[in-house]
Amino acid sequence: MKVWIDQDLCTGDGVCEELCPSVFTLLDNGLTYVKQGDTVLNNPGGESQMATVPSEFEDSATEAADECPGECIFLVND
Numbered sequence: 001m002k003v004w005i006d007q008d009l010c011t012g013d014g015v016c017e018e019l020c021p022s023v024f025t026l027l028d029n030g031l032t033y034v035k036q037g038d039t040v041l042n043n044p045g046g047e048s049q050m051a052t053v054p055s056e057f058e059d060s061a062t063e064a065a066d067e068c069p070g071e072c073i074f075l076v077n078d
Contacts, residue, residue: 001058002076003065004050007031009072016064016073023053023061024073032072050076 003023005016010031016024017032025040026032033042034051041049053061053075065073 001053001055001061001078002050003034003053003061004047004074004076005032005034005045006047006072006074007033007045009070011070011072013069015067015069019064019067020057020060022057023051024064047074 012026012030012032014026014032017026023034024032025035027040027042033040033045034049035041036051041051062075065075
């Protein structure tokens with residue numbers, strides 16, 4: 001599974017980071033980005049910055065996408 005965030009839709013409330021901090025991070029600019037390990041994919045973000053979700057975090061990443069008030073998290077099955 002892969003994941004990306006549309007920062008134009010992000011409300012910055014951090015629900016995704018609370019549910020799955022290994023995949024999502026809220027930056028100082030008030031927007032959430034995906035992470036690949038310790039690397040934040042924020043340059044430029046969006047669909048071009050797609051991260052692979054480790055299998056142990058697939059359920060929590062899916063829950064984060066479901067709970068996101070901005071509906072900005074997109075999951076792509078491999």
